[in-house]
Amino acid sequence: MGLAAILVCLLAQHTYPVSGRGPVMEFYGRMCLSAAKRMNAGDRNSGILAWIALMGAVLVPVILASVLAAAVHPAVLWLLDVVFLYTTVRFVPTARALNAIERALREQNVASALNVLSQWQGEPAGADDASSLARLSAEQALREAHYGTFGPLFWFLVLPGPVGLVVYPLALRAARTWERVVEADEREFGWFAARAFHAIDWIPQRVSAFFFAVVGNFEDALFCWRSQAAAWLQPEEGIVLASGAGALGVKLGDAIAASGATIPRPALGTGEPAGEEVLASLEGMLWRAMTLWLIVFALAAALQLA
Numbered sequence: 001m002g003l004a005a006i007l008v009c010l011l012a013q014h015t016y017p018v019s020g021r022g023p024v025m026e027f028y029g030r031m032c033l034s035a036a037k038r039m040n041a042g043d044r045n046s047g048i049l050a051w052i053a054l055m056g057a058v059l060v061p062v063i064l065a066s067v068l069a070a071a072v073h074p075a076v077l078w079l080l081d082v083v084f085l086y087t088t089v090r091f092v093p094t095a096r097a098l099n100a101i102e103r104a105l106r107e108q109n110v111a112s113a114l115n116v117l118s119q120w121q122g123e124p125a126g127a128d129d130a131s132s133l134a135r136l137s138a139e140q141a142l143r144e145a146h147y148g149t150f151g152p153l154f155w156f157l158v159l160p161g162p163v164g165l166v167v168y169p170l171a172l173r174a175a176r177t178w179e180r181v182v183e184a185d186e187r188e189f190g191w192f193a194a195r196a197f198h199a200i201d202w203i204p205q206r207v208s209a210f211f212f213a214v215v216g217n218f219e220d221a222l223f224c225w226r227s228q229a230a231a232w233l234q235p236e237e238g239i240v241l242a243s244g245a246g247a248l249g250v251k252l253g254d255a256i257a258a259s260g261a262t263i264p265r266p267a268l269g270t271g272e273p274a275g276e277e278v279l280a281s282l283e284g285m286l287w288r289a290m291t292l293w294l295i296v297f298a299l300a301a302a303l304q305l306a
Helices: 001-014 022-040 044-072 074-088 091-106 110-121 130-158 163-180 184-215 217-231 235-248 276-305
Strands: 251-253 256-258 261-263 266-269
Touching: 001 091, 001 130, 001 163, 001 276, 022 044, 022 163, 022 251, 044 074, 044 184, 044 235, 074 130, 074 163, 091 110, 091 130, 091 276, 110 130, 110 266, 130 163, 130 184, 130 235, 130 251, 130 256, 130 276, 163 184, 163 276, 184 217, 184 235, 217 235, 235 251, 235 266, 261 266
Parallel strands: none
Antiparallel strands: 251 266, 256 261
C-alpha cells in the first residue's frame, strides 16, 4: 500500500506540480508562528509546552481522520496517505529545480540559474559565479532530498498512516521557525524544539547518508561522512552533505564568492569543485536513492504479507 501510494504521489506531482511549498507546509508555518506568539515566555518550559500543544493540535485531528478512514475502508486510508504524500514529499520539485539550474548554467545563463536557486531556497542565493552557483545548488538538492523527501519517507514507513508525514515536517518547521523569529534574549524558547527535531532526525539523517553511499561512491561517501561532517556549519546537516559529496566524487562547501567578497566555509567531498556538469549526475543519484527507497517499501509490504 505504501509503495503504491508513493508511486501515485510521484505521478501526481509530475502531472500536477505543487506550487511553492504547498498549502500544508504554509499551514504548519502559521501554526508555529501562532504557537510562538501565544506561548513564548522566553524560557525552556514555555517552549516545551508550546511544542507539545503544537503537536497535539495538528496530530490529534490527523490521527482521528486516519482511524475514521480505516474504519470506513482501507482504500480511504490509502487515499489519505496519497494526499499527505502529495502535499509533503518534495522529490519531484527538487529534481525539477535542479534540472532547471543545470540547464541554465549549461546555457551560460547565470542570472536565470541564480533566480531559480533563490526561489528554491526562499532567500537570496549568496553566489556571483557559475562555480559557486553549482556548488550551492548541489548542496540545496541534497538538503532538500533529505528534509523534503527521505526524512518524511522514513517516518511514513515507521509510523501508521500519514502520522509520520506530519510529525517530521512539523517538528522541522517548529525547530527552524522558533530559532529565527524569536528575539535573541528569548532563544531558550526554541531549545526543546531544536532538540526534539534532532532526536526525530537522528536515524533518518544517517539512513539518507547511507543510501547516498550505496547509490554512489561508497568508500568516499563513508570517508567524507566520518572525517568532514563534524566540521560543517551545522554538523547534523553535514552528515547528509558530506556523504552526498563523497558519493558524487566532487567537492562541495569550500569558499564561495558573493557580492565581491569571499565567504569561507569548510570543504566537503573529494575531487574537483562541483560544476554544472555534476548537477545532472546528482539528479541521477537522487533518482537512484529514491528507487532504493521504493525497494525498501516493497520489501516492507512483502514482509507484512508473509
